[in-house]
Each structure stands twice: as C-alpha cells, then as structure tokens.
Amino acid sequence: MSSTVWASLKQQASTAISLRQEFAQDPKRAAKFQATACGIHLDFSKNLITDSIWQSLLKLATQSDIQRKAQQMQQGDKINNTEQRAVWHMALRAEAGQPLLLDGVDLEPEIAQCRSQMASLITQLHQGEYLGYQGQAITDLIWIGIGGSLLGPQMACEALLPYNQSPVRIHFAGNIDGAVVSDVVKGLNPATTLVFVASKSFGTEETKQNALAVRQWFTDNGADKAAIAQHFWATSSNIKAAAEFGIVAEHILPMWDWVGGRYSLWSAIGFPVALQLGMAQFEQLLAGARAMDQHFYAAPFEQNLPVILALLGVWYINAKGCQAQALLPYSHYLRLLPSYVQQLDMESNGKSVDVDGQPLRLDTAPVIWGDAGTNGQHAYHQLLHQSALAVPSDFILPAKVSHELTDHHHRLAAHCFAQTQALMQGKTFDEAKAEVLATGAPEAEAIALAPHKVSPGNKPSNTLLLPELSPYYLGALIALYEHKVFCQGVLWNINSFDQWGVELGKQLSTPIYQVLSGQKESRFDASTEALIATFNQFRNS
Incomplete structure (x- = not known):
C-alpha cells in the first residue's frame, strides 16, 4: 500500500469520529455513501469515515495494483504464483x-x-x-x-x-x-x-x-x-x-x-x-455473477461495490485495529452464507507473507462470523452493541420473499434497519436515565441503572439490499464477495489463491491416526501423548 496515503490514513484514524454528529451535520451523507450495481444496493454511510478519509481510501485504491492485477486475472496470467496457476x-x-x-x-x-x-x-x-x-x-x-x-x-x-x-x-x-x-x-x-x-x-x-x-x-x-x-x-x-x-x-x-x-x-x-x-x-445464477464481474471491471472505484467493501475492510483491519467482521443475513435461506464467506475470505487472505514470501508488517483478513437475523439479536448482538469491541458488520436483506407472511417480513426488515441504526447512534447516559425516569423510577434508581443501559454507538455497518433472493441476485452477491476478497489481497500484496496453511494439520494427522489405530508406537510432544493416552483410556473404559 502507498506509504504516503497510508500514513495519512493512519493519522486520520487517530481522530475520533461521531457518526451521530456526521449525520446531523451532513443531510446528504446517506446519499453520498451509497452505490447500486446488478440490482444490489449498498448503504455504507454508517461507517467510521469522513469525506477526507473516503477520498484517501479511494486514492489508496487508485495507486494500488487492483486494475492491473484484475486484468492479469481476466487474461489468464498465473497470478497464483506459488502454484503457477491461472485464476480463471x-x-x-x-x-x-x-x-x-x-x-x-x-x-x-x-x-x-x-x-x-x-x-x-x-x-x-x-x-x-x-x-x-x-x-x-x-x-x-x-x-x-x-x-x-x-x-x-x-x-x-x-x-x-x-x-x-x-x-x-x-x-x-x-x-x-x-x-x-x-x-x-x-x-x-x-x-x-x-x-x-x-x-x-x-x-x-x-x-x-x-x-x-x-x-x-x-x-x-x-x-x-x-x-x-x-x-x-x-x-x-x-x-x-x-x-x-x-x-x-x-x-x-x-x-x-x-x-x-x-x-x-x-x-x-x-x-x-x-x-x-x-x-x-x-444459468441465471451464472448470469448474476457475470453481471457483477462486468461491474467490477467497468465501474469507477467510487461506485464499485467490491472495491468499496474491500477498502472499508482494510480501513478497519489496518487503521482501526478491528480483527473480526460479522456477516448478518436477514434471511433464513441465507443462514449458511457466513460459513461460505468464512472460507472464501479467511482461506484466501489469512496470510503472513507477501507474494514474494516476505513477512508482512500488517494484519490480513478478519475473523468472519455470523448467523441469520433475528437469531443473533438474542445471542451475540449484546456484544456488538455494548462491548468495547468494534465489529464491522454486513447486514444483508432481500426486499421480496417467496412466502406469503408479509407482516413477518416487514418485522424482519424493521429489525434489520433498527440494528444498524442502534449500532450507529447507540444510547447515551442521559437518554438511558430519561428512559428509566419515564417508568416512574426515582432519580437515584435512574442514575444507578442508566450506565447498564448505555450503548456507546459508533459501531460501523454496511447494509446490502437485494430485490429478492433469486438465482440471479445470489450469483451477483457471491461474486461481489469474491471480488472484494481479491481486491483486499491486492492491497495487501498477498496471494489470495493458495492455502498452504491447510496442509500442515493434514500432514500431522497421519502419524497420529497410525498410533490410534495401532499401526505404530507413539512419539509425539507431551501434550499430544497425554491426549492420546486419555482418549484410549476413555474408549476402553
């Protein structure tokens, strides 16, 4: 990444941003930070960015190798350099x-x-x-x-x-x-x-x-x-x-x-x-992905959905120190999407050396996790709202659904939008105190209880709206995340298309299996030896 632009971004990252104030001061903020492609609408206005930060991030993309590497990928160059393979x-x-x-x-x-x-x-x-x-x-x-x-x-x-x-x-x-x-x-x-x-x-x-x-x-x-x-x-x-x-x-x-x-x-x-x-x-699934491919190659960076998501991810990981990202589909049918993107992102970009094998000086790839809304609201959203951790989150919602329970879907959408709003604006001490007082509680009780009801807010999120969850739009959504991962790999100068780290555990499992199945004697570290002995003891008891 460009050292000059990155130095500027690191400096800007140390300045506190209040999303509440940013929305209050700029009525056009939501319109400025949104983009649509292949029918998918992205609202990224609830991110910890200002106009200046966003322009610096776009400059980072412009000065990067994204366009050249994308062209190499498209023409079949062997950009998977450790395996000498095209990525096609x-x-x-x-x-x-x-x-x-x-x-x-x-x-x-x-x-x-x-x-x-x-x-x-x-x-x-x-x-x-x-x-x-x-x-x-x-x-x-x-x-x-x-x-x-x-x-x-x-x-x-x-x-x-x-x-x-x-x-x-x-x-x-x-x-x-x-x-x-x-x-x-x-x-x-x-x-x-x-x-x-x-x-x-x-x-x-x-x-x-x-x-x-x-x-x-x-x-x-x-x-x-x-x-x-x-x-x-x-x-x-x-x-x-x-x-x-x-x-x-x-x-x-x-x-x-x-x-x-x-x-x-x-x-x-x-x-x-x-x-x-x-x-x-x-074929419609393929067509949706193809449409996102065409958008990725043709759209300017400021309207390019994969580039936008990639830049925001790099901003949070490398400038703001966030180590995780939540993927929160508000669709029962998309409940396996977080698991799919886990592999796509973490297996691609979970690296510690660059394309030349040199140690990296920065972190790559977040820990991806999530589940279908609203299930998560009754589980880990507590951490998202009130912990000191900032976990950037992608909320995904289809507008039209296949079932006839319209009121259910209106409620689901309301929860989705409310979660992004709550993460952004939070609840202050004064608001929490006033809420308790409104129940008729005395002043002392309100003062004591209010801190427990405070949510700091300022938690970033993206919202991705799909017209419907059809083969076409699912294809476009998957390709969007594929290209996002590619862009981040380019920004970090890593090979996103090998996965050598997967091999070590496989290699080590073979001799352990041979011991467990009685084919050879045990010769491992003390912990593994003890685990094998206890495992055999439990099995034989």
Missing part, C-alpha cells in the same frame, strides 16, 4: 460461445461439454429416466465433498430452496465424523440413490473415507461392481484414482487446476444446485 473461475460464467483462450487453447468447448453433460443427467433425473440397479428411478442424491467442494453448493441449495424443481432429494456429506455419513444414509435406499464424489485429487481424506463408507453401504445391500458403476459419479481431475474406485470414465465431470475449490461453485461442483433449480435457473 470467471471463465465458467462467461457468455456461452465466447472464446476462452488460456495458454493459447480455447477452453470454451470443454466447459460447454461439461455443462451439456450436467444438463443431460439432470434431465434424466428430473424425468425419472435414470434408473438404479434394480430398475427404479433415482429419488436421492448424496453429494460427498468438503471445503469448497461442499460449502458453495450446500449454501446455494439452501439459499434457493424456494426455486426447487427437482423430485430428487439432495443430501450433503462433508465432515469425516462418522455420524455424518451414518445419518445421511439412514432411511435411504441404495437402489434409488445416486452418489457424487467431488474431489479434485480424489485423495482428500474426508471425501475419500466418506465415499468408501457409502460404497460399503451399497455392497452391504447387495450391490455389485456394475451397480457401483451405475450409481457413482465424480467431479475430479484424477481420472485414474476415480476409475480405481469404480467410477466409469463417462461418469466423471472435469475439474480444472485454474479453479480453486472455494471459487468452484460455477463448475460441475455446482451440480447439486443445477439439479435443484434446473439448468435454466442455474
């Missing part, structure tokens, strides 16, 4: 028929062929034409994956449940906890169940073990090798490993090394979503 998930949502040249090869036919395979299988499943090994139509799909191979499709399926057009029920299995697979297969009939194994390497431990457990469930119920081949599909780049598992080549949809797991919803990883919606509505 946007190609998966490009206009049909558009040439997609990567290293001189047009990948559009390959992407179109994958989409065609998905469409053909979905048509068969929707029409009851895909039959199981006992000649019955498929009624259930088990999707086995983890991380990006599961979080995206599971979140999108939940979000778009009102658009369901499929007679096939979808079940997700990710965690290696045996209870997951056990619960998923309970009550299902293998003769009417299709299984999809989603793993780029076909070697991810959790996915592989769950796939083996489901395959065993099939064989325990009389399925032979031919039945396994009939019921199992995969999306993977390791054709050999999938074939050794028993999946025939024509049942393997491609995965590409230029698509990271957490950016793969737009590929065959999105099959459960396409199955649920039908291909026409899945």
Whole structure:
C-alpha cells in the first residue's frame, strides 16, 4: 500500500469520529455513501469515515495494483504464483460461445461439454429416466465433498430452496465424523440413490473415507461392481484414482487446476444446485455473477461495490485495529452464507507473507462470523452493541420473499434497519436515565441503572439490499464477495489463491491416526501423548 496515503490514513484514524454528529451535520451523507450495481444496493454511510478519509481510501485504491492485477486475472496470467496457476473461475460464467483462450487453447468447448453433460443427467433425473440397479428411478442424491467442494453448493441449495424443481432429494456429506455419513444414509435406499464424489485429487481424506463408507453401504445391500458403476459419479481431475474406485470414465465431470475449490461453485461442483433449480435457473445464477464481474471491471472505484467493501475492510483491519467482521443475513435461506464467506475470505487472505514470501508488517483478513437475523439479536448482538469491541458488520436483506407472511417480513426488515441504526447512534447516559425516569423510577434508581443501559454507538455497518433472493441476485452477491476478497489481497500484496496453511494439520494427522489405530508406537510432544493416552483410556473404559 502507498506509504504516503497510508500514513495519512493512519493519522486520520487517530481522530475520533461521531457518526451521530456526521449525520446531523451532513443531510446528504446517506446519499453520498451509497452505490447500486446488478440490482444490489449498498448503504455504507454508517461507517467510521469522513469525506477526507473516503477520498484517501479511494486514492489508496487508485495507486494500488487492483486494475492491473484484475486484468492479469481476466487474461489468464498465473497470478497464483506459488502454484503457477491461472485464476480463471470467471471463465465458467462467461457468455456461452465466447472464446476462452488460456495458454493459447480455447477452453470454451470443454466447459460447454461439461455443462451439456450436467444438463443431460439432470434431465434424466428430473424425468425419472435414470434408473438404479434394480430398475427404479433415482429419488436421492448424496453429494460427498468438503471445503469448497461442499460449502458453495450446500449454501446455494439452501439459499434457493424456494426455486426447487427437482423430485430428487439432495443430501450433503462433508465432515469425516462418522455420524455424518451414518445419518445421511439412514432411511435411504441404495437402489434409488445416486452418489457424487467431488474431489479434485480424489485423495482428500474426508471425501475419500466418506465415499468408501457409502460404497460399503451399497455392497452391504447387495450391490455389485456394475451397480457401483451405475450409481457413482465424480467431479475430479484424477481420472485414474476415480476409475480405481469404480467410477466409469463417462461418469466423471472435469475439474480444472485454474479453479480453486472455494471459487468452484460455477463448475460441475455446482451440480447439486443445477439439479435443484434446473439448468435454466442455474444459468441465471451464472448470469448474476457475470453481471457483477462486468461491474467490477467497468465501474469507477467510487461506485464499485467490491472495491468499496474491500477498502472499508482494510480501513478497519489496518487503521482501526478491528480483527473480526460479522456477516448478518436477514434471511433464513441465507443462514449458511457466513460459513461460505468464512472460507472464501479467511482461506484466501489469512496470510503472513507477501507474494514474494516476505513477512508482512500488517494484519490480513478478519475473523468472519455470523448467523441469520433475528437469531443473533438474542445471542451475540449484546456484544456488538455494548462491548468495547468494534465489529464491522454486513447486514444483508432481500426486499421480496417467496412466502406469503408479509407482516413477518416487514418485522424482519424493521429489525434489520433498527440494528444498524442502534449500532450507529447507540444510547447515551442521559437518554438511558430519561428512559428509566419515564417508568416512574426515582432519580437515584435512574442514575444507578442508566450506565447498564448505555450503548456507546459508533459501531460501523454496511447494509446490502437485494430485490429478492433469486438465482440471479445470489450469483451477483457471491461474486461481489469474491471480488472484494481479491481486491483486499491486492492491497495487501498477498496471494489470495493458495492455502498452504491447510496442509500442515493434514500432514500431522497421519502419524497420529497410525498410533490410534495401532499401526505404530507413539512419539509425539507431551501434550499430544497425554491426549492420546486419555482418549484410549476413555474408549476402553
């Protein structure tokens, strides 16, 4: 980041700002700090910024590499420098028929062929034409994956449940906890169940073990090798490993090394979503994301939604010292969005070295957390309102809903807007005291109780309004957060597209498993040795 601009921002960060005063002194503040794109409206007026701070942040963006790096990403340069890979998930949502040249090869036919395979299988499943090994139509799909191979499709399926057009029920299995697979297969009939194994390497431990457990469930119920081949599909780049598992080549949809797991919803990883919606509505999901791509590349920074969110995030993390961000969707169907963005943001930008491997001098990536409103209001909003911590929050609300309980939605929206208002303005001691006195309480009681009712306010938030939670607007919303994460990675000069930190725990788990399963003797640190001993004691008692 530009040292001159950043020095100015750090200096401005030390000056106290009263959001109450800013709104009182500037009647145009709400109009100034808002932007709309792809139908999504962003109100960012309740942030701890002044005109001067905002202009400095925009200058920071202008002097950064955002435009150049975005162009490199778009043209297929290997901006994932540690793995020497292009970052090309946007190609998966490009206009049909558009040439997609990567290293001189047009990948559009390959992407179109994958989409065609998905469409053909979905048509068969929707029409009851895909039959199981006992000649019955498929009624259930088990999707086995983890991380990006599961979080995206599971979140999108939940979000778009009102658009369901499929007679096939979808079940997700990710965690290696045996209870997951056990619960998923309970009550299902293998003769009417299709299984999809989603793993780029076909070697991810959790996915592989769950796939083996489901395959065993099939064989325990009389399925032979031919039945396994009939019921199992995969999306993977390791054709050999999938074939050794028993999946025939024509049942393997491609995965590409230029698509990271957490950016793969737009590929065959999105099959459960396409199955649920039908291909026409899945195309709308892609269209919404494509529209946000076009906005990101074309809009000036001051009206560019991903850039705006990225700059505000950098401001809070690096200038104001905030270490967390709350993602608060006021929509039951978006309740998995915080988990999805956790991976998208924290796995992408949770780094401590720059693109050249040099130690960073600043923090990157907040701790993302949240849940659907209004549930959080009766849980952690207490901390948001009254603690000394400042937790920047994104509130997300669709204006139109699929159900007919209009009054419920008006109340939900009222709570959403009230929370952002309360976080911004708070409640002073005098206001709290007057509130207690209004109940008829004596002066001494009001003075004693008022401090407990004070909320400091000045807590920042963004509000994102969607016309409705449709495939199009969900696609645009997801792409908005993708591009925000990219911009912040550029501002911090880090590689947002590798995740080497995920590997260490995996590597260390193997020898521990070998000890727990009796394959070797224990040779670990004292704490791990003690935990293993106690674990075995509990299991054997």
